[in-house]
Amino acid sequence: MIKGIRHTGLVVSNLNKSIYFFKKILGFKIFKHMDENGEFVETILNLKNVKLTTVKLKSKNGQMIELLRFHNIRKDKSKIKIFSQGLTHISFDVDNINKTYNLLKKNNCKFLSKPKVNDDKTAKVVFCKGPDNFFLELVQILK
Numbered sequence: 011m012i013k014g015i016r017h018t019g020l021v022v023s024n025l026n027k028s029i030y031f032f033k034k035i036l037g038f039k040i041f042k043h044m045d046e047n048g049e050f051v052e053t054i055l056n057l058k059n060v061k062l063t064t065v066k067l068k069s070k071n072g073q074m075i076e077l078l079r080f081h082n083i084r085k086d087k088s089k090i091k092i093f094s095q096g097l098t099h100i101s102f103d104v105d106n107i108n109k110t111y112n113l114l115k116k117n118n119c120k121f122l123s124k125p126k127v128n129d130d131k132t133a134k135v136v137f138c139k140g141p142d143n144f145f146l147e148l149v150q151i152l153k
Contacts, residue, residue, distance in 0.1 A: 016074065017066060017073075017074035017075060017076045018074070018075055018076070018100050019075075019076040019077075019078055020075065020076070020077055020078065020100075020142070020144055021078045021079075021080065021142070022077050022078065022079055022141060022142045023079075023142055024141065024142070025063060025065065025077060025079040027141050028077050028140075028141045028142065029065060029067075029077065031117075031140060031141050032067050032075055032077070033067060035113060035114065035117050036069075036102070037069070037070065038067035038068060038069055038075060039067060039068055040065060040066070040067055041066040041067060041068045041074065042064070042065070042066040043063075043064075043065045043066075044063070044064050044065075045061075045062070045063050046060075046061075046062045046063070046064060047059075047060060047061050047062065057083070059082065060080065060082070060083065061080070061081040061082045062078060062079065062080050062081065063078075063079045063081065064076055064077065064078050064079075065077045065079075069102075075100070089143060090143060090144065090145070092122065092137065092145055098145055099137065099144070099145035099146060099147050100144070100145075100146055100147070101146075101147040101148075101149055102146060102147070102148055102149070103149055103150070103151065104148050104149065104150050105150070106150065107125045107134045107135075107136060107148055107149070107150035108125060110148055111124070111125050111136055111148070114138055119138045119139065119140065120138060120139045121136060121137065121138045122136070122137040122138070123136060123137070124136065125148075125150075127152070131152060132151065132152055133149050133150060133151050133152055134149070134150045134152060135147065135148070135149050135150075136148050
């Protein structure tokens with residue numbers, strides 16, 4: 011039934027900051043940038059008079075992230091914890107976790123720890139917070 015995962019959507023408060031993060035720091039490329047309103051988007055989201063900007067970005071291997079900026083809806087400021095129910099993080103494979111860790115650290119990303127090798131010695135892993143308080147898991151597969 012399911013053919014694959016199309017993209018991961020992230021609601022953001024500062025679209026430019028999030029685009030910068032994914033494009034300039036993580037190397038994604040913008041695939042599609044749209045301002046959306048009207049009957050279609052109101053129907054599928056079950057919202058009235060919604061004004062929305064969406065930006066789809068692709069990684070080198072074609073995986074997509076969709077950033078959604080709602081312009082006229084009051085924001086929920088609740089904080090997601092790493093142990094919260096529901097979706098908690100996006101996991102990315104990286105070539106060099108130490109290089110990625112240092113780059114993100116230099117760009118003021120907050121990490122839960124330093125990169126650490128897992129118990130079965132197959133991967134090195136670290137979690138950090140991206141813009142708008144969502145978590146990223148970075149994983150380097152060890153040979």
